[in-house]
Amino acid sequence: MSAPRKLPRWAELGLLPLVNLTAALLLSGLVVRLLGESPWAALKLLADGAFGSQEAVGYTLYYATSYIFTGLAVAVAYHAGLFNIGAEGQAYVGGLCTGLVCLGLGTWPFWAVLPLAVAAGAAGGAAWAFIPGWLQARRGSHIVITTIMFNFLAAALMTYLLVNVLIRPGQQSPESREFGPGGVMPPLHELLAKVGLTFASTPLNLSFVLALLAAGFVAVFIWRTRWGYALRVAGENAAAAGYAGISPARVTIGAMLLSGALAGGLGLNELMGAQHRILIDFPGGAGFVGIAVALMGRNRPLGVIGAAILFGALAQGGSQLSFDMPKVNRDMVVVIQGLVILFCGALENVFRGPLARLLGQREGGA
């Protein structure tokens, strides 16, 4: 078996993912067929559900927003050679901090609350990531274990706070009271309305723009700055980092702080943007999806955005699919999501060889 073949850039970035996606959908179609439904109709529902209308696009991008934050978090840590499984917990605590700002300052004007809410979310997430980072750097405690443990610890903390402290009196659900108007992230359709454009009412909100900005920041930070350079050196070769005067311990801690801060952005979308209150288990697994998003996006910001949109589309299209095709229930949708991740993320090389051969022939060999 020789090295994975090189494809031309356009094929690598466009054609190969397309082929992989097609393969995943074909297999999913087979499953749908087995359930006695038409695969074509299912595919159409899935695609329409994800992109077929303004509302569909709005929801898809709303989900994608969350995945961009957590995907970036995982990617940044990955470049420093750290596997951060704790984005879920970091998002949880970051969201708590964002939520507290919104609860406390809900009467302030939004533009005054926003920077504080962003800072609080980032600080909360970073703080929750700092401890595992510090333990790894100073005590050698394995970051995979500590971040898993910190996910559980965050869940315990949040359940305690929501049930005993933050819960709105007189209600069943472990949720805080609703944020004041200043704590509500403007939905995109309202923003667009201000400039005279109409867009369907969806939870898609300003956080999407913030997520894109975060991706841009990560791109510049990792690839264009000396700090990002140091981070990547330490991630690739710790001995070389030591030789170059880059302290692996400082990079570990720094990268985890940044990673946690990015995960902390989830609260902006979910709490300020969609729910307008702090509620139990609001990350809903987005932290784990972030792992797949980051790896599928090759840990590159653009890749993360693309993968996040794909996952958002699967979440939104899948829910439409199960809505309109009751036989394809939510578990089936999960299966389809798994297949897409498998083909696009893990079996990507399967088609690379044949594709390279095909293209090579047409372009007359190397």
Next chain:
Amino acid sequence: MRAVRLNPCPSVVEDLHSIYPALELRGIEKRFGAVHANRGVSMSVAAGSIHGLIGENGAGKSTLMNIVYGFHQPDAGEILVNGKRVTLPAPHAAIAAGIGMVHQHFMLVENFSVLENVVLGAEGGRRLAGGLAAARAALEKLGRDYGLEVPLDAVVSELPVGLQQRVEILKALYRGAEILILDEPTAVLTPQETTQFFQMLARLREQGKAVILVTHKLREIMSITDRVTVMRQGAVVGEIATKETTMRELAEKMVGRAVLLKVEKGPAQPGEVLLEAKNLVVRNTNNVTRVKDVSFSLRAGEIVGIAGVAGNGQSELLEALAGMTAPSEGEIRFRGRYLVREQLDPKARRRLGLAHVPEDRLRVGVVARFSAQLNAILGYHDRAAYNRGPLLDRAAIVAGCEAKMQEFDVRPPNPALRLGAFSGGNQQKLVLAREIDADPAVLLVGQPTRGVDIGAIEFIHRRLVALRDAGKAVLLVSVELDEILGLADRILVMNGGEIVGEVAGAAATEEKLGLMMAGVRGEGSA
């Protein structure tokens, strides 16, 4: 299960010798993408002979040998062993055909014992205990027969490289290799070890084995090989009986021009003291003292060589001076700054003008998966020259790398290429270029020409002398006595972590140094 062949029947071996070469290559072709690494290479190696293979860095020697070992597949061409065509889809096929190889970069499991490394793949049964016992006996015999004694239960990572290499050779012999490929084996050996090593090769030859020796050292070629094949840019440019050629001729064939085999330099004009070490003590992570109470000074305008058998504390001394490890006692003074007390890290030291070429470039000096241009700023990445405001200045980085590649003849001169895709020697050149180009006041350099071809050696030596002549100081750690003798103005000899003596460069001889390296205290010692 492949049989472990320790004593092939001599008479059969004799018979085969008379008719066919042990190994014959015909028209081997290999491309890596755009790189044409082997172009129609043919060569023939007789049993009972030592065959040299030389060529510049990147000439394709390792690639060719890897093909013979079944590790890479040729695009075209055929391989014959004892006159029979063989296909070698994987190393196990090569091993079965009696081919053994010691790679340029060792293929050892570092946290395994010597014994475990040797038996890996030739365990002789499902259960280990029996196989290990048999192997122990066999290895002790091999050790005695060939002078290849190694502590069998030692963990490999704790052995000096010279011994690690013995383990590699034992691995091949234990598998019954009749054709033994050695890819730059002496790069890591001391002169004494090299002598021993050659005695072992001679014994192998007597036993009727075919040995292929890949090396850059022409002296070795001349002293031990029977025939020699020269490669340039992937192709064979000559195959000659060693007796019928000279070093100069080989060098010219290899490089394609005349080369100076000896450095020309004038007398040193030492100036002020730039670097001073006082009573340095360095302990490793296991708290073993590796450097004992070392003091010396280094002046502007001189090259000080540190000679010594590998593993006598030179590496640790160099790392401590460079700031990669903190000494447990002592002080380092550099241009009036107290480096230990101020806890200056390598980057800070570089900024003050203390540059460092590490001994183990692949592990320490570069990031193999980064492009050449990114490797060319390692340790200098926060210099103003490479940054514009908060951002790295890409254009400046590329331009800087191109200039370095041009000046140090790094091939291929492509800054965007992944460093791991450069041949060993070219990687080394890039590291040197990076550190010398920063115009340091003091350059610490470990094994500057290890694995570097003869043309490049000449170039590197000239650069080091030029640095000295420009009033800078060079601290040269090398296990090559030739290199030390040729370059150093003063020579310190290390043994057991201590400096056992100092000799003026002009007064030094190989014998004198050799004695001191063995621990006999010389003049000027404490």
Next chain:
Amino acid sequence: ASAKDFSPAIVYDFGGKFDRSFNQSASEGAEKFKKDTGIAFREFEITNAAQREQAMVQLARRGATVIVAVGFTQASAVERVAKQFPAVKFTLIDAVVDLPNVQSVNFREQESSFLCGMAAALVSKTGKVGFVGGMDIPLIRKFALGYTEGVHYVNPQDEVFENMTGTTPAAWGDPTKGAELAKSQFGRGADVVFHAAGATGIGVMQAAKDAGLLSIGCDSNQNYLHPGSVLTSAVKRVDVAVYKAFQAAKDGTWKPGQLVLGLAEEGVDYSLDQYNRALITPEIEARLKQAKADIISGKIKVTEYKVQ
């Protein structure tokens, strides 16, 4: 409204319509309505928080006349969507939303839990009984409090062990952990255990069966799961609530406002059927009947857990 453009719908919560618990109970009510009237209904199972609102909006847009939202977590979504679609009727189970087109149905779980606690105390030989909850949230505390009061009503000296499963959503679907919690309570001497823990409870009941001890089911009638080992179940007639909501909407008798269903309204009860007949002796049955009457009449006051 004519049957033709009458279109009922239901949105389940995370557990899904097959949770063998209150979502399933809701689903059974809807299915029964379909069977009885021949009117089909739309349904949707939530997989994340944002889908609640989305699903309700879609159902409303596609002409749903009445939408039943199952579970307290749906409150905020109902609040928003109900404002957006004032013509659509919403029936919200287990929470309260005060809007002119929302009917809030709540149950006095504490009352059925109280009776189950009594039953547990009456059969317990050790004077020790257990409670296994899914997560420590108000609803589960409500069950626990009613149960404990019931136990102590029979025998104030009895000990009640209380365990919660976890703090993540996995707490509702971890039968192995449920079994371990039950076993630990048995180890401390309990011989009856009541669960309010969703699918985790399946493990609780299995552990009781394996140990030859008794368990009490929750939400739907779970007596059939292990005949002879399930003492009774604290049933919550979500099915009835859903059926009635659909029926009323169809008949035009649907009214907004709060409905609180307790023993009196037959919204909650303990279950008695052929599977546990042998366990509930006539004496016990008599005690339970009496207590039920007393609760309905107000003679016994069961505390409702409230977030202060």
Next chain:
Amino acid sequence: METYTLIVLTLAATIRVATPLLLAALAGMFSERSGVIDLGLEGKMLGAAFAAAAVSAVTGSAWLGLAAGVGTALLLGLLLGFACITHRGNQVVAAMAINIMVAGLGPTLALAWFNLGGQTPQLDGPGQRFAGLVWPWAQQAREAPVPGLLYAELLSGHNLIVYVALALVPLSAWVLYRTRFGLRLRAVGENPLAVDTAGISVNGLRYQAVLISGLLCGVAGTYLSTAASAGFVRDMTAGKGYLALAALIFGKWKPWPTLGACLLFAFTDALATRLQGVELPLVGVVPVQFILALPYALTVLLLAGFVGKAVAPKAIGVPYSKDK
């Protein structure tokens, strides 16, 4: 006496809770020692749990259930191997994909086959589950409380899989350190190039490793659905795969320390169960959430305090290719 009984029972619970963790952690050990990160423990266990419960429900035989569980986990292991070993896909992504797929597939198939809403029928029939093995005189032994209870509760009464899991620890240690396979396995996780140049197939070894991992995950999953409980429930692994991974790292990829880590996790879990609602000296009744968090907090403290650095197999997570 009371306390003694409680301690014995807590220890017995420890062993039961540790069993699936231990099986999964040993599974992960084989896979990771070969250089393949095994984040798929969760999915393989869940798949096995489903298959075992489904087959046992249909055939009435726990043994056939075990075969089905193991078979399913092996297939998933093969899939992982195909993606990560043959095609050098990203190991973490492949594992996550499998975890997600199985999480959906189990309930889907269960719904299609049994129409019980994504669960399998309760396993009630004789032989449908692995029941506890009561050792000779266990009942009588209870009379002599001190050694007797220990014998009756701690040693006797567990089901077969528990004993198998415990026996697998010395067996794994033996395989790892005393056999040819073990030597090669340890080598390929450290330096696959060395293994390749020694004439051994890197991919072949890694496939064997992921298959062993599948086998053990299969047993672990079977334990969950046909021994510890009686049927399959959606997501019933509830994160045990990840916890097993943590135990494996905690145990530094070695069999005995991994056993220690599993027992520790299980013990703190069992302890936490007993501490819920208990008045503790000085602090009083601790909120249940913090008690539930205790095992995780303790793990972090131990890790930070004394366990020190865990050095992973060097080549872990890196698809093997001959280029640097």
